[in-house]
Amino acid sequence: MSKAGKIARRTFIIGSAAIVGGVAFGTYLAKRAIPNPLLNDLADGEAAITPYVKIDASGVTLITPRADKGQGAYSIQANLIAEELDIDPRTATVTPGMPGPAYYNGTVLAEAVPFPAYDQGAIAEAMRSFMAVPAKLLQMQITGGSSTVPDSYVNLRMAGAVARETLKQVAANKTGLARADLRTEDGHVVLPDGSKIAYTELAADAAGTPPVTDVSLRDPSEWRILGKANTPRLDMVAKCTGTETYGIDHSMEGMLFASVRANPGIGGYVVGFDATAAQGMRGVERIVPVKHGVGVIADNTWRAIQAVNALNIEWGPADYPATSAEIFETLEAAIGDEDAYDHRQRDDGNVDDALADGEVIEASYRIPYLAHAPLEPMNATVRVTDDACEIWTGTQIPLFIRDKAAKITGIPAEQVFVYVQPMGGSFGHRLEMTHVEQTVELAMAVKGTPVKMTWSREEDMTHDYPRPAAVSKARGKVVDGKVAAFDLSVGQSAMASSWFGRLMDMSIPGPDATITTGSWDQPFDIPHYRVTGYRAPDMVPVSSWRSVGASSNGFMHDGFLDELIHAAGADPLAERIRLCGHDTSRKVLEAVGDLSNWAGTDLGENRGRGVAFCMSFGVPVAQVVEVTNTEAGIRIDKVYCVVDSGPVLDPSNFEAQVTGGIIFGLGHAMGAELTYADHMPEQNNFDTYESIRLYQTPVIEMKALSNASKIRGIGEPCVPPAAPALANAIFAATGQRIRKLPLNKHISFA
Incomplete structure (x- = not known):
C-alpha cells in the first residue's frame, strides 16, 4: 500500500485531527458530535464535521472530493474554500483526497422529490432536506446531477471559515491577543501592528486546538475570488499545454x-x-x-x-430485443398499458373532459439511445x-x-x-x-x-450504458388562440433502477421519476395539463446521460407545446410567457426575447427561428435558435441563451458550461443515435456516431440572470432546450415538423 493511502486512512476522519505534523479542518454542521462516518444515527437536517483543509509545515492542501471530468469542479471547490480561508488557491495543493463516507453528496438526491423545483414551499423544502439522510446512509460520494456547486456552496466556504478562525485562535493563544483583534490575509494571520504569522507556522499548534465553529461567512461584496471574471481555472495551464495527467x-x-x-x-x-x-x-x-x-x-x-x-x-x-425496431415496438406498447403505468406527477384540471370533443391535436415523438462517448475511453x-x-x-x-x-x-x-x-x-x-x-x-x-x-474506442462505444430510448404520445387542444389542454404520455425503460442495480446489486422500489423529468415539472399554467410516465420492460441496460430525463423530455414536451402554440396562431415566445406561472422562469423567457430581438426582427426568406424552454435541475433556460434553409441544407446561424442559476461564481467557466451544453445538445440532436442489430449497437466509433462539426457551430450569445432564490449547477441545464429550439427553428424555416431524432434522418445540414 502506498504512503498516500496510509496517510489518508488514518487522517480523513470525521472531526479535527492531526495530519502528520499538521492539522485537518472541517465544517461543523451537526448538533452533536458524530463518531460514525456513515452518519446513520443523524436526525433529518443534521450533518457532520467534514475535512477539507490540511495545513502542515510545507503548505496548504485543499481537499476537493467532487470529481473533475472537465467541468472545472476542482477549481470551483478550491475557490470556495480559499475565499474564506484567505489564500490564493493557486498556491495550494488541490487533490480529491481518498474517498470516504464523510464526503457524501447531500444534494444529489433532492431532484427525486415529487415536487417541481419551482415549488419552494415548506413541505417541498423539508423533503429536499430530508433526502440528505439517505445520501449519508448510502455513502453517496457521487459527482453528478449538476450538484457540485449547490452541495458545496455553503459547506466548503464554512470549511474555509472554520480553518481561518481556528488559525486566528491559535495565533491569539501564542501572542496573548484577542482573536477579534486579528485578521487574515494571503495565508497569514495579521496582528494589529501589521506583523504576520504564516499559516504553516501555526499548523503544529493548530493540530491540538479545538476547531472554532462559531463562524460567519463573508458577504459576497467582500469576495476576492468568487464571482470575478477572467479567473483562470487551476488546470488551465495543464490543459492548454497537454501536460494534464488523466x-x-x-x-x-x-x-x-x-x-x-x-x-x-x-x-x-x-x-x-x-x-x-x-x-x-x-x-x-x-x-x-x-x-x-x-x-x-x-x-x-x-x-x-x-x-x-x-x-x-x-x-x-x-436478454433484450435484438433490434431497434423491436425495442421501439416494446416502448410504444407500454403507453396506455395499465401494467406499465408508473407515475403521474402532473394532473391539473380535467384533461379527459377537455379533450372529449372538438378538434384534438395529436402527435408522437421518438428519442434514440445515445452513447456518452467521451474522448478518453x-x-x-x-x-x-x-x-x-x-x-x-x-x-x-x-x-x-x-x-x-x-x-x-x-x-x-x-x-x-x-x-x-x-x-x-x-x-x-x-x-x-x-x-x-x-x-x-x-x-x-x-x-x-x-x-x-x-478499452478500445469500439469497446467503449459498444459497452456504454446509453441514455434510454423513449417514445411519447401527445394530445392537446387550443381555444380562442390559447393553449388550453396538454396531455403527454411517455414510455421508457427505467434508468434509475438499471443504474442502481449495477452499483448496489439491488432493485429500486417505486416509480422512476426520470421517465418524465423535464416534462411534468415545467412551470406552465395550462388549464388542463397532464403528464404520465409508463415504465417499459427493462431492455438495453441504460444509464444517466448529461441532463438525464430532461435530455429527451425537453424535446418532446417543448416540441409538442410549440405545435399547440402554432395551431393556436399565437406567437411562440409570447404564449410561453403568458403560460409561465413562475416569475423567475418568466423573466428568463422575457430576457431571451430581448437578447434575440424577437419582436423586432424579420429574418427574411428561407430563414426561421425557434424558441424553447426547459427547467432542469432547478435552472430555467430559454434558447432561441436562428437557421437558414440553404441549397446545401439547414445552416444553424446563431443561438441566444438566457439562464438563471443564481449567483455566478466563475463567470468564465459559466460561459464555457453554457456554450458547451448548447453545442452538446445541438450536435446530438443533429446526427447522433445508437441503433441495434443482433443485440449490439451498429455505431461503434466517431465515424458512425455523428455530431456537430466545427464549421457548423453557430455564434452563441448568452446572458445570466440572478433572480433565483438558490444557487444551482450549470453543467447540464443548457442541454435540453437545444434540440427543441433547433427543431422549432427548422419548422419555422421549412414548414417541416420533425418529431423523431436525430434530425438528419429527415433533413440535411449545411
Whole structure:
C-alpha cells in the first residue's frame, strides 16, 4: 500500500485531527458530535464535521472530493474554500483526497422529490432536506446531477471559515491577543501592528486546538475570488499545454497492460473462446476470462488490443430485443398499458373532459439511445496483493468502486484504496464501473503487479450504458388562440433502477421519476395539463446521460407545446410567457426575447427561428435558435441563451458550461443515435456516431440572470432546450415538423 493511502486512512476522519505534523479542518454542521462516518444515527437536517483543509509545515492542501471530468469542479471547490480561508488557491495543493463516507453528496438526491423545483414551499423544502439522510446512509460520494456547486456552496466556504478562525485562535493563544483583534490575509494571520504569522507556522499548534465553529461567512461584496471574471481555472495551464495527467496516462514501474472484449450484447455470457491466434502474438503475457468477456494482458496497450481482437469468441444472447425496431415496438406498447403505468406527477384540471370533443391535436415523438462517448475511453489501473487493492481511475463514484472491488477480491473495504484521476470527459459514462471490475479481475491473475486496462474506442462505444430510448404520445387542444389542454404520455425503460442495480446489486422500489423529468415539472399554467410516465420492460441496460430525463423530455414536451402554440396562431415566445406561472422562469423567457430581438426582427426568406424552454435541475433556460434553409441544407446561424442559476461564481467557466451544453445538445440532436442489430449497437466509433462539426457551430450569445432564490449547477441545464429550439427553428424555416431524432434522418445540414 502506498504512503498516500496510509496517510489518508488514518487522517480523513470525521472531526479535527492531526495530519502528520499538521492539522485537518472541517465544517461543523451537526448538533452533536458524530463518531460514525456513515452518519446513520443523524436526525433529518443534521450533518457532520467534514475535512477539507490540511495545513502542515510545507503548505496548504485543499481537499476537493467532487470529481473533475472537465467541468472545472476542482477549481470551483478550491475557490470556495480559499475565499474564506484567505489564500490564493493557486498556491495550494488541490487533490480529491481518498474517498470516504464523510464526503457524501447531500444534494444529489433532492431532484427525486415529487415536487417541481419551482415549488419552494415548506413541505417541498423539508423533503429536499430530508433526502440528505439517505445520501449519508448510502455513502453517496457521487459527482453528478449538476450538484457540485449547490452541495458545496455553503459547506466548503464554512470549511474555509472554520480553518481561518481556528488559525486566528491559535495565533491569539501564542501572542496573548484577542482573536477579534486579528485578521487574515494571503495565508497569514495579521496582528494589529501589521506583523504576520504564516499559516504553516501555526499548523503544529493548530493540530491540538479545538476547531472554532462559531463562524460567519463573508458577504459576497467582500469576495476576492468568487464571482470575478477572467479567473483562470487551476488546470488551465495543464490543459492548454497537454501536460494534464488523466487516468489513461497513469504509469507505474513494472506495470502490465490489458484490454478486454465483452459480449457486445450487454449482459450476455461467453459460450466459449479460442485463444490460439492471440497466444502467439508478440507481447502477450496472459489471457484471462472476465465477467461476460475475455481479457488479454500484454506488454503494452496496443498489443493487448490487437490480441484481444484476435480472440475467436462465441457469445451467448443478450436478454433484450435484438433490434431497434423491436425495442421501439416494446416502448410504444407500454403507453396506455395499465401494467406499465408508473407515475403521474402532473394532473391539473380535467384533461379527459377537455379533450372529449372538438378538434384534438395529436402527435408522437421518438428519442434514440445515445452513447456518452467521451474522448478518453474507459480505463483503470489496479494492483492487487494478498491484503490490499489499489485502484487508479477517473470516476464519479469512488466509494461504490471501493465496495465492488472489496466484494470481488474478498479484501476488506478499508484496505481498498481508490485514487481518483482527472477525466477526459464523462457526460455520465464514469458513473459506471464495469471497466474497473474487469481490471480488478485481471489484476487478481497477476497479484502484486499493477495492470492498466484500456478499452478500445469500439469497446467503449459498444459497452456504454446509453441514455434510454423513449417514445411519447401527445394530445392537446387550443381555444380562442390559447393553449388550453396538454396531455403527454411517455414510455421508457427505467434508468434509475438499471443504474442502481449495477452499483448496489439491488432493485429500486417505486416509480422512476426520470421517465418524465423535464416534462411534468415545467412551470406552465395550462388549464388542463397532464403528464404520465409508463415504465417499459427493462431492455438495453441504460444509464444517466448529461441532463438525464430532461435530455429527451425537453424535446418532446417543448416540441409538442410549440405545435399547440402554432395551431393556436399565437406567437411562440409570447404564449410561453403568458403560460409561465413562475416569475423567475418568466423573466428568463422575457430576457431571451430581448437578447434575440424577437419582436423586432424579420429574418427574411428561407430563414426561421425557434424558441424553447426547459427547467432542469432547478435552472430555467430559454434558447432561441436562428437557421437558414440553404441549397446545401439547414445552416444553424446563431443561438441566444438566457439562464438563471443564481449567483455566478466563475463567470468564465459559466460561459464555457453554457456554450458547451448548447453545442452538446445541438450536435446530438443533429446526427447522433445508437441503433441495434443482433443485440449490439451498429455505431461503434466517431465515424458512425455523428455530431456537430466545427464549421457548423453557430455564434452563441448568452446572458445570466440572478433572480433565483438558490444557487444551482450549470453543467447540464443548457442541454435540453437545444434540440427543441433547433427543431422549432427548422419548422419555422421549412414548414417541416420533425418529431423523431436525430434530425438528419429527415433533413440535411449545411
